[in-house]
Amino acid sequence: MRYDTLIIGGGLSGLVCGLQLQQAGRKTAIVSAGQNAMHFSSGAFGLLSRLEDGTPVDEPLTVLDKLGPDHPYTKIGPEKMAALLHTVKPFFAQAGIPLAGEESRNSFLITPTGNGKRVWLALDDMTLLPDGDSAFGSKALIVNLKGYLDFNTSFLAEGLERRGMKCRIEAVELPEMNRLRSNPTEMRSVNIARVMDGGEAWKHLVAAVNRLITDEDTVILPAVFGFADGAVIQAIREGIRVRTVFIGTMPPSVPGIRSQMRLKKAFELAGGTMLLGDQATAPVFRGSRLESLGTVNLGEVRLEADHYVMATGSFFSKGLWATPQRVEEPLLGLDLYAPEDRNRWYATDFFAPQEYIAFGARTDAGFHPLRGGQALENVYAIGSLLGGCNAVQMGCGAGIAILTALAVADRIINE
Amino acid sequence: MQEQNLSKNNFEQCIKCTICTAYCPVVQVNPLYPGPKQAGPDGERFRLRDPFFYDENLKYCMNCKRCENACPSGVRIADIIHTARMKYSHHTPSLRDRILAGTDFMGKVARPVAPLVNAIVGTKAAKAGMDAFLGVDKHRTFPKYRFKGFESWFRHKAPDQNRFPRQVAFFHGCSTEYQHPEVGKAFVRVMNALGYGVQLLDEECCGVAMISNGLWKQARAHARHNVQAFEKTDLPIVTTASTCTFTMRDEYPEILGVDNKSVRDRIVLAEKFIFSLLDRGEVRLVFRKDFKARVAYHIPCHMEKLGWSIFTRELLGRIPGLDLTVLDSGCCGMAGTYGFKKENYAYSQEIGRPLMERIRLLDPDYVTSECDTCKWQIEMSTGVSVRNPILILADALDLDACRKINCGTEAE
Numbered sequence: 001m002r003y004d005t006l007i008i009g010g011g012l013s014g015l016v017c018g019l020q021l022q023q024a025g026r027k028t029a030i031v032s033a034g035q036n037a038m039h040f041s042s043g044a045f046g047l048l049s050r051l052e053d054g055t056p057v058d059e060p061l062t063v064l065d066k067l068g069p070d071h072p073y074t075k076i077g078p079e080k081m082a083a084l085l086h087t088v089k090p091f092f093a094q095a096g097i098p099l100a101g102e103e104s105r106n107s108f109l110i111t112p113t114g115n116g117k118r119v120w121l122a123l124d125d126m127t128l129l130p131d132g133d134s135a136f137g138s139k140a141l142i143v144n145l146k147g148y149l150d151f152n153t154s155f156l157a158e159g160l161e162r163r164g165m166k167c168r169i170e171a172v173e174l175p176e177m178n179r180l181r182s183n184p185t186e187m188r189s190v191n192i193a194r195v196m197d198g199g200e201a202w203k204h205l206v207a208a209v210n211r212l213i214t215d216e217d218t219v220i221l222p223a224v225f226g227f228a229d230g231a232v233i234q235a236i237r238e239g240i241r242v243r244t245v246f247i248g249t250m251p252p253s254v255p256g257i258r259s260q261m262r263l264k265k266a267f268e269l270a271g272g273t274m275l276l277g278d279q280a281t282a283p284v285f286r287g288s289r290l291e292s293l294g295t296v297n298l299g300e301v302r303l304e305a306d307h308y309v310m311a312t313g314s315f316f317s318k319g320l321w322a323t324p325q326r327v328e329e330p331l332l333g334l335d336l337y338a339p340e341d342r343n344r345w346y347a348t349d350f351f352a353p354q355e356y357i358a359f360g361a362r363t364d365a366g367f368h369p370l371r372g373g374q375a376l377e378n379v380y381a382i383g384s385l386l387g388g389c390n391a392v393q394m395g396c397g398a399g400i401a402i403l404t405a406l407a408v409a410d411r412i413i414n415e
Numbered sequence: 416m417q418e419q420n421l422s423k424n425n426f427e428q429c430i431k432c433t434i435c436t437a438y439c440p441v442v443q444v445n446p447l448y449p450g451p452k453q454a455g456p457d458g459e460r461f462r463l464r465d466p467f468f469y470d471e472n473l474k475y476c477m478n479c480k481r482c483e484n485a486c487p488s489g490v491r492i493a494d495i496i497h498t499a500r501m502k503y504s505h506h507t508p509s510l511r512d513r514i515l516a517g518t519d520f521m522g523k524v525a526r527p528v529a530p531l532v533n534a535i536v537g538t539k540a541a542k543a544g545m546d547a548f549l550g551v552d553k554h555r556t557f558p559k560y561r562f563k564g565f566e567s568w569f570r571h572k573a574p575d576q577n578r579f580p581r582q583v584a585f586f587h588g589c590s591t592e593y594q595h596p597e598v599g600k601a602f603v604r605v606m607n608a609l610g611y612g613v614q615l616l617d618e619e620c621c622g623v624a625m626i627s628n629g630l631w632k633q634a635r636a637h638a639r640h641n642v643q644a645f646e647k648t649d650l651p652i653v654t655t656a657s658t659c660t661f662t663m664r665d666e667y668p669e670i671l672g673v674d675n676k677s678v679r680d681r682i683v684l685a686e687k688f689i690f691s692l693l694d695r696g697e698v699r700l701v702f703r704k705d706f707k708a709r710v711a712y713h714i715p716c717h718m719e720k721l722g723w724s725i726f727t728r729e730l731l732g733r734i735p736g737l738d739l740t741v742l743d744s745g746c747c748g749m750a751g752t753y754g755f756k757k758e759n760y761a762y763s764q765e766i767g768r769p770l771m772e773r774i775r776l777l778d779p780d781y782v783t784s785e786c787d788t789c790k791w792q793i794e795m796s797t798g799v800s801v802r803n804p805i806l807i808l809a810d811a812l813d814l815d816a817c818r819k820i821n822c823g824t825e826a827e
């Protein structure tokens with residue numbers, strides 16, 4: 001089976017790259033083994049929140065020269081970075097994912113513990129603030145759904161009180177939720193969102209919240225609304241008589257899954273082929289070119305393409321695989337940034353920057369991954385598979401996923 | 416040091432992300448079902464300590480495998496669940512479960528008196544009786560048994576088949592034999608047009624309904640029989656039903672513990688087989704000029720798990736005059752015999768609701784699907800008829816022209 005481009009991995013990076021290519025008229029297929037890191041999204045994308053030494057960043061574009069030579073942004077280059085940055089919001093909007101925030105300036109997202117976190121763009125459920133620690137209301141009513149344990153209201157209240165906000169915590173009991181509550185393991189974000197999506201449940205919630213409001217000027221709800229369709233979020237915002245702020249919950253992330261489903265849908269509507277639940281295997285190389293791949297499901301039928309894009313993610317998605325002796329890239333056997341000495345993989349202090357987060361594929365300046373020291377000409381690597389920077393420490397995970405995807409799609413289109 | 420320390424059902428690989436739960440169609444509608452994470456890897460830890468922790472509500476799992484397709488860690492969730500059912504369940508299958516599970520036995524009994532059976536099970540009184548005494552939901556429409564099955568039709572064709580230069584073995588399955596012989600007939604016509612003769616096998620029901628109804632011993636006997644029968648030939652074993660295919664390839668070894676290595680890779684669905692022939696340039700297709708249809712493709716759960724819907728899409732996509740919509744992936748709710756059961760009927764309809772609404776809205780000439788139980792569910796719920804893709808191919812191909820270019824005239 002032949003495609004113009006074959007992408008391995010259907011997370012944020014693979015889908016953005018695939019959608020861009022398919023919309024440019026390239027016949028594209030994405031093979032993806034399982035779901036991806038979007039299901040854990042905080043609801044916001046990071047571009048560059050801190051430098052490696054921990055210095056906070058407000059305007060990412062102004063500090064690109066401080067990044068090391070291996071950072072993916074350095075490989076994209078400052079001009080291209082600036083140009084790509086302005087295409088991100090329109091790109092997501094046409095895929096049905098409106099994003100809030102300024103393209104070239106970081107904002108702050110309120111975390112589930114009430115702290116402010118530097119982020120770049122946010123899914124439109126989330127509220128972004130211009131600074132990290134001032135109050136965003138004088139009195140807040142924090143409302144949970146009774147029986148929902150993945151939203152810690154007292155942590156949140158503590159955090160908000162540190163900002164000088166007065167908080168009151170309430171839980172509403174909706175008859176629609178009884179069915180879920182009877183099975184505590186299923187009182188989960190996604191199941192709540194499903195109940196709220198259809199019918200009248202959200203109206204009952206709005207009415208209940210409005211009854212609870214006394215002198216509060218802000219209502220805070222967990223981000224568990226709008227699984228299939230974001231319309232209900234807007235409806236709730238309009239229905240509640242004071243400003244409503246949604247806060248992220250424990251996974252699965254409803255805003256993350258919704259966005260991922262939209263990207264996938266847009267890709268398929270554009271004519272792309274998605275092979276979900278299948279794993280790429282058995283590469284055949286000729287010299288420095290990848291000739292074809294197999295998959296577990298397709299058996300003897302091989303997938304061939306002019307270009308291949310590796311978007312297989314990091315450890316979480318098995319794009320990288322660690323054994324007691326070594327770290328490896330299991331599909332193509334790519335060269336990695338990863339020290340041999342196991343003692344250097346991680347710091348024993350859990351909260352210290354962990355070196356293994358920076359492990360990942362080595363590439364040349366054009367994102368061609370290296371294999372046995374040689375760049376693979378018709379292969380690209382994008383997203384969190386890339387090594388060379390500590391994306392957790394620097395808060396640049398989604399930025400790398402999106403921008404390397406767009407940069408590589410451009411290269412393929414203009415080749 | 417050990418490279419990996421994993422049990423056969425790799426529940427240790429679960430990272431507790433609950434992504435599986437987000438994609439399970441049963442959890443969405445049935446509060447009694449603990450959900451894939453709890454029923455699968457979480458519950459397994461407890462059950463290994465003490466079988467006391469086994470929960471009979473695991474029976475609500477439809478084995479649709481959507482959880483496994485979504486899991487980022489590759490946990491074989493549904494296999495864990497069904498292995499646990501096999502190992503720990505004290506539930507003895509009821510008469511109803513045995514009847515539903517015995518798809519081939521029931522066919523054999525019903526066939527000689529098919530018109531009678533069809534008339535009786537179609538009556539209100541019989542439906543009420545089955546509902547009250549057996550627990551088969553009265554809203555269900557039973558698929559009609561055919562008086563003459565596929566095999567007896569084939570007997571007249573068999574001598575011709577040897578004249579084709581290349582051959583395939585056909586596993587037709589129960590529903591082709593007893594309810595939809597037209598599917599088998601279409602298969603033979605299409606294969607002949609591609610220059611392939613068709614041989615039948617000494618087949619038994621694949622056993623999927625026995626697995627889901629807890630009749631493990633019978634299922635294992637069927638599996639062993641089929642594997643032995645398949646070992647007697649080197650021909651590709653081609654099928655037209657996605658669930659039989661999936662069961663014989665993957666459930667035989669994973670759930671029933673029946674080794675099928677000698678035959679597994681030869682068991683293939685017709686659409687994949689035909690696509691591979693085209694891909695290798697071994698056959699060519701000639702389509703009729705006057706074929707026109709608006710078709711919606713429903714991808715059955717087991718087709719998703721097999722990962723082969725791409726072949727059906729590619730084949731149907733080549734038919735000029737066919738306007739194809741691929742329906743959003745989602746379970747129809749039937750899951751074999753699951754939806755027949757009174758205790759599942761309402762859940763089954765609720766699971767399938769989004770799909771049915773979409774089909775009603777699209778109002779296609781017909782729906783296509785490789786699974787007969789999806790067919791029953793969709794036809795009953797929407798009134799739109801459902802056809803196996805092989806029937807569409809048989810209609811759209813110019814069979815004579817195909818035969819000419821694929822095997823000259825010698826087979827005529």
Ligand SMILES: Cc1cc2nc3c(=O)[nH]c(=O)nc-3n(C[C@H](O)[C@H](O)[C@H](O)COP(=O)(O)OP(=O)(O)OC[C@H]3O[C@@H](n4cnc5c(N)ncnc54)[C@H](O)[C@@H]3O)c2cc1C
Nearest residue numbers: 009011012013033034036037042046280313383384397398
């Ligand atoms: C738990 C978690 C939470 C995060 N939260 C945030 C956040 O809130 N904000 C933020 O900015 N960043 C976050 N990140 C950073 C994250 O890495 C990026 O945001 C981004 O989502 C990564 O996307 P990706 O496409 O590169 O990889 P992934 O999303 O990991 O996707 C990789 C995909 O490749 C598939 N795959 C792997 N191997 C194969 C194979 N052989 N064959 C077929 N398919 C294969 C996997 O199944 C998976 O679907 C988070 C990361 C993790 C792990």
Ligand code: SF4
Nearest residue numbers: 429430432433435486
């Ligand atoms: S999706 Fe997989 S890893 Fe996540 S909870 Fe379910 S079984 Fe565990």
Ligand code: SF4
Nearest residue numbers: 439476477479480482
């Ligand atoms: S196989 Fe289907 S019904 Fe069973 S747990 Fe998995 S998703 Fe749910």
